[in-house]
Amino acid sequence: xxxxxxxxxxxxxxxxxxxxxxxxxxxxxxxxxxxxxxxxxxxxxxxxxxxxxxxxxxxxxxxxxxxxxxxxxxxxxxxxxxxxxxxxxxxxxxxxxxxxxxxxxxxxxxxxxxxxxxxxxxxxxxxxxxxxxxxxxxxxxxxxxxxxxxxxxxxxxxxxxxxxxxxxxxxxxxxxxxxxxxxxxxxxxxxxxxxxxxxxxxxxxxxxxxxxxxxxxxxxxxxxxxxxxxxxxxxxxxxxxxxxxxxxxxxxxxxxxxxxxxxxxxxxxxxxxxxxxxxxxxxxxxxxxxxxxxxxxxxxxxxxxxxxxxxxxxxxxxxxxxxxxxxxxxxxxxxxxxxxxxxxxxxxxxxxxxxxxxxxxxxxxxxxxxxxxxxxxxxxxxxxxxxxxxxxxxxxxxxxxxxxxxxxxxxxxxxxxxxxxxxxxxxxxxxxxxxxxxxxxxxxx
Numbered sequence: 001x002x003x004x005x006x007x008x009x010x011x012x013x014x015x016x017x018x019x020x021x022x023x024x025x026x027x028x029x030x031x032x033x034x035x036x037x038x039x040x041x042x043x044x045x046x047x048x049x050x051x052x053x054x055x056x057x058x059x060x061x062x063x064x065x066x067x068x069x070x071x072x073x074x075x076x077x078x079x080x081x082x083x084x085x086x087x088x089x090x091x092x093x094x095x096x097x098x099x100x101x102x103x104x105x106x107x108x109x110x111x112x113x114x115x116x117x118x119x120x121x122x123x124x125x126x127x128x129x130x131x132x133x134x135x136x137x138x139x140x141x142x143x144x145x146x147x148x149x150x151x152x153x154x155x156x157x158x159x160x161x162x163x164x165x166x167x168x169x170x171x172x173x174x175x176x177x178x179x180x181x182x183x184x185x186x187x188x189x190x191x192x193x194x195x196x197x198x199x200x201x202x203x204x205x206x207x208x209x210x211x212x213x214x215x216x217x218x219x220x221x222x223x224x225x226x227x228x229x230x231x232x233x234x235x236x237x238x239x240x241x242x243x244x245x246x247x248x249x250x251x252x253x254x255x256x257x258x259x260x261x262x263x264x265x266x267x268x269x270x271x272x273x274x275x276x277x278x279x280x281x282x283x284x285x286x287x288x289x290x291x292x293x294x295x296x297x298x299x300x301x302x303x304x305x306x307x308x309x310x311x312x313x314x315x316x317x318x319x320x321x322x323x324x325x326x327x328x329x330x331x332x333x334x335x336x337x338x339x340x341x342x343x344x345x346x347x348x349x350x351x352x353x354x355x356x357x358x359x360x361x362x363x364x365x366x367x368x369x370x371x372x373x374x375x376x377x378x379x380x381x382x383x384x385x386x387x388x389x390x391x392x393x394x395x396x397x398x399x400x401x402x403x404x405x406x407x408x409x410x411x412x413x414x415x416x417x418x419x420x421x422x423x424x425x426x427x428x429x430x431x432x433x434x435x436x437x438x439x440x441x442x443x444x445x
Contacts, residue, residue: 002128007120008428012103014040015116015427016096018079019105025080028150030142031058033079033112037119037140038062044123051159057150059141061162064125066132066442073441074137074165074395075118078144078151078386081107088418101406102421110415111171113422114401115140118169121435125442132442139163144386152386160393167359167398168390172381174367174402174433175411175426176374179281180251185367186379187360188399190239192287193350194384195317195328199223200341205309212307217300220311223336224295227315232291232331234265237321240288242355242378250375262289287382292318293332318382321352348388352380353396359441363400366437370429371404400437402430 021032034050041048041062048062063072084093084106091097091104098104107113122138139162141151148154155163173188201223203216244263248256258275261267268289276282286292293315300311319328325347332342354360355378364376379399387397404426405411414420 002124004428004432007124007431008424011116011120011427011431012098012424014119015103015108015113015422016098016105018112018116019096019103019107020094022094023080024083024106025143025145027056028080028142028146029056030079030151031056034058034060034140034142037079037115040119040123041138044126046122046126049162051155053142053150053154053158057142059139059151059155061155061159062122062138063162064122064132064136066134066136068133068135070134071166072135072137072164073438074139074163074168074390075121075438076139076141076152076163076168076170076386076390077111077115077118077401078142079107079112079115079140080142080145080151081110081112082145082416085418090419093420098424101424103424103427104419104421106420108414108420108422109411110420111401113403113427114171117401117427117431117434120431121438124435125438130439130443134166134442136438136442137163137165141386148386148389152389156389156392163390163395164393165395168387168395169400169434170385170387170397171399171401172385173379173399174363174430176371176405177411178407179247180253180255182250182375183371183373184247184250185371185374185376186243187355187363187376188381189242189355189360189378190237190321190352190380191350191384191387192380192382193319193323193388194346194348195319195325195344196346197293197315197317197329197332198343198345199313199315199332199336200343201311202309202341203311204307206307208305208307216308216311220298220300220313220340223340224298224313227293227295227332227335230335231286232293232335234268234289235291235320235322236263236265236289237352237380239321239352239355239378239380243288243380246375246377250377284382287318288380291320291323291328291331292382319350321350321380323350348384349391351387351391351397353398360398362441363398363437366433367402369436370433400434402433403427404429
């Protein structure tokens with residue numbers, strides 16, 4: 001019988017130690033986290049590999065061998081974190097202190113907390129001596145918060161056999177959220193792609209004392225305004241359909257009916273521009289059902305009295321599964337106009353994993369076993385993770401980092417924010433759920 005109180009304390013100690021290692025990216029310095037994790041693994045009889053993609057950019061990989069009757073399962077996460085403004089924190093961002101039932105510090109939720117949980121599960125598997133039909137791989141990597149170039153992307157390019165698996169489990173899923181009185185547990189099955197674009201308008205330069213009919217600034221401003229007014233077309237993906245079905249069934253009532261109506265295009269945009277316009281989930285629901293293109297920067301001119309020949313906007317584009325840069329630009333041109341120049345500066349693909357697999361069913365059962373009120377829903381992340389690199393190896397991923405949150409705790413608002421923190425009991429609860437999933441699936445389930 002496992003002592004889950006002691007296991008929770010141990011997981012918290014690992015998280016505290018990881019938070020206290022400053023791996024802010026840039027510059028990263030993830031080697032200190034890799035070395036800490038390697039020491040913890042070696043103390044339990046593992047033979048972890050520390051792999052430096054560049055000086056101080058450390059990754060660590062460890063494997064618990066099974067019989068090989070089934071393909072491996074990969075648990076992976078990143079150890080770098082985003083910068084902090086310490087003057088705005090209630091407790092030191094690199095202190096890893098426990099206050100009011102929470103572990104405080106940068107990385108507590110994104111995502112050293114998950115790395116500590118995954119480490120704990122691997123250690124428990126080794127200690128228990130349970131027979132495994134599949135290898136269980138643990139990978140803690142660098143550089144997710146900037147580019148992945150020194151982390152998982154590098155491992156995929158240079159050491160693919162170390163991380164090749166049937167499925168990967170990573171961040172952002174398996175936590176509880178309350179919606180219209182129902183308790184939902186999203187499991188991430190998809191993520192949108194990224195397509196960043198510079199859009200340029202060119203016009204006739206000249207002295208600003210006389211208006212010109214072909215002013216680049218005016219042309220670009222009109223195009224950006226049209227994009228904000230019209231937006232991009234509606235599309236329904238498998239992941240979104242699964243989410244809307246499951247959420248509508250769990251919630252019922254008027255709001256459930258509205259979610260179900262979002263599955264049909266004739267109703268969707270009317271609802272999003274009408275009954276759901278002021279709803280807190282409006283932006284999320286728009287992002288689930290549309291490619292999005294959000295202007296994030298404008299630049300033109302160097303002097304007030306000179307009409308510039310070029311004006312430029314930066315667009316943060318996010319693409320649904322089934323789209324690529326070319327098809328996204330087609331939608332963008334249809335709204336902003338063909339007489340502009342479009343330059344793609346960043347392009348990463350969207351991903352989608354089926355939510356009708358034995359592993360998804362197992363994760364859902366485990367959540368319901370530990371919270372009888374749980375309504376498990378497949379979910380598409382509107383941002384991106386390192387899963388895009390694993391996809392190059394043909395390895396699908398789920399976002400499954402279970403954590404039970406106290407009532408009213410706004411988990412998602414803490415990503416990259418001040419006072420990032422994770423609940424002690426919720427972390428321990430998540431270790432137990434993840435342990436049960438990995439144990440059953442590792443046994444050949």
